Amino acid sequence: MKYIKDTLDFKIEEPSVITLGKFDGLHTGHRYLMDAMQKGKEQGLKCVIFTFDIPPKAIHKDAYSVLSTNEEKAHIFAEAGVDYLVECPFTDEFRQLSPYAFLQMLKEKINVKMIVAGTDFHFGYQRSGTYRELQQYADDLGYEAVIVKKKQYKGEDISSTRIRARIAEGDMEEANYLLGYSYFLTGPVLHGNEIGRTIGIPTANQRPETFKLLPPKGVYAVKVLAEGKQYDGISNVGCKPTIEGINPMGVETFLFDYSGDLYGKDIRVSFLKFIRPEQKFGSLAELKAQMDRDILVCKKYLNAE
Ligand SMILES: Cc1cc2nc3c(=O)[nH]c(=O)nc-3n(C[C@H](O)[C@H](O)[C@H](O)COP(=O)(O)O)c2cc1C
Ligand SMILES: Nc1ncnc2c1ncn2[C@@H]1O[C@H](COP(=O)(O)OP(=O)(O)OP(=O)(O)O)[C@@H](O)[C@H]1O
Known part of the structure; x- marks a missing residue:
């Protein structure tokens, strides 16, 4: 084209x-x-x-x-x-x-x-x-x-306009139905705080362009296209309030069954379902416990798809 x-x-x-x-x-x-x-x-x-x-x-x-x-x-x-x-x-x-x-x-x-x-x-x-x-x-x-x-x-x-409104509400099912494909974000993987790997949940961090519409802050079941292959995964959209300092708005994704290095590579993250809102936890351990539960919920949803 x-x-x-x-x-x-x-x-x-x-x-x-x-x-x-x-x-x-x-x-x-x-x-x-x-x-x-x-x-x-x-x-x-x-x-x-x-x-x-x-x-x-x-x-x-x-x-x-x-x-x-x-x-x-x-x-x-x-x-x-x-x-x-x-x-x-x-x-x-x-x-x-x-x-x-x-x-x-x-x-x-x-x-x-x-x-x-x-x-x-x-x-x-x-x-x-x-x-x-x-x-x-x-x-x-x-x-x-x-x-x-x-x-x-x-x-x-x-x-x-109607689809933007559904996405702004986090209704990914209806938005995706109207779109005819799952709403996605494409962009390069950037370096994060490198905390994820210390809790056994490494994440690929993306910083969307200013004009790109994001669903509400929270956790989503996703599909990821990376290095030409499709993976199931889970994403957090937001500023990770549990982590000290000012974290810019971003999307970070844990790909199930992936090992390798995605830094600098473009990935396509398709949002399938809202799971829960982003929260501020009292400690990293509490956050990690919740992330483990999120992953179970997400896998159950994606496996039933
Ligand atoms: C499934 C999932 C759920 C998350 N939920 C939250 C959350 O509710 N609150 C929060 O502050 N950060 C949340 N995060 C972001 C984590 O804080 C972040 O992944 C972790 O700090 C590692 O960041 P790093 O890639 O910059 O090292 C979540 C991340 C994932 C993958
Ligand atoms: N539901 C639809 N069925 C058939 N044609 C459509 C539909 N929506 C838009 N089109 C047509 O597609 C072309 C481009 O539409 P456009 O993207 O401007 O519309 P839109 O999706 O209604 O956008 P917006 O909500 O921003 O007004 C126009 O010719 C428009 O009439």
Whole structure:
């Protein structure tokens, strides 16, 4: 997959099927859209996702965090068979374009033959263009408009906003169901305080990017992809209040049945189930006793999966 970002100076000459939106995560609603794009792919079109590079705060009034960082996005879309991911700078020039001018601009940059969008899709100046304009200008601009009804769950639209809310509550089961994959964090393993190994529970420490949405502080049953292999494990999300000093917010994971050195390597931690909130214990021994109990609970859950 080609990832085009930070530039307006690009051209995709190959005939393409394109979809547009924020695409935070690639949820089951988005996959519905991807299924419609597949029709274009089968006709030999390249699959293009067009998003704007807007700071998360400006997009989501409700949250300052995102489901997927740019790096994670690149992986998710590549795995879904996308050929081009375009992240276009959202300049004033763009903001001012009428819906028609916006589509003209798209046609100039990308050889668009088919546009796929949901019924709630808006584009152009002050979001004044809707799927109706998309259909209306199709013949004139020479593309096919494919409009997809929004996929719902329990009578409500599936959306990134809804999934972010579930994760913020720690409801990983519903979040993962709506996503269609288990919510994950990818990043390098950093050095911790090196206390874990002294209590027989070594942990791989990660410090997520500022904008990455984390579930509430606490202990989670997880699956870990490390060195190309899948492991069961348990993670703590938080600042480990039992340990003296100021510990930055992080995720630390004990991989069951792993021995080796993960420092500096990227691992993918997928959160499956919230087990308990993070607590401040009176001593390291008390914490260790609780961690041993957590591991039993976690293994029981993962083995029953
Ligand atoms: C399953 C699990 C549960 C944890 N629960 C807590 C907790 O409730 N409170 C806390 O202060 N730290 C908790 N931690 C973090 C530990 O304090 C941390 O793993 C330990 O201090 C080792 O840190 P290090 O990797 O920096 O050496 C937990 C860690 C794990 C793996
Ligand atoms: N549930 C869904 N079913 C079908 N298409 C969807 C669904 N959700 C979003 N889409 C479509 O996917 C494209 C990208 O959507 P986008 O990521 O902006 O929506 P969203 O998930 O509703 O995000 P947010 O919650 O941040 O508004 C749009 O064309 C949109 O209409």
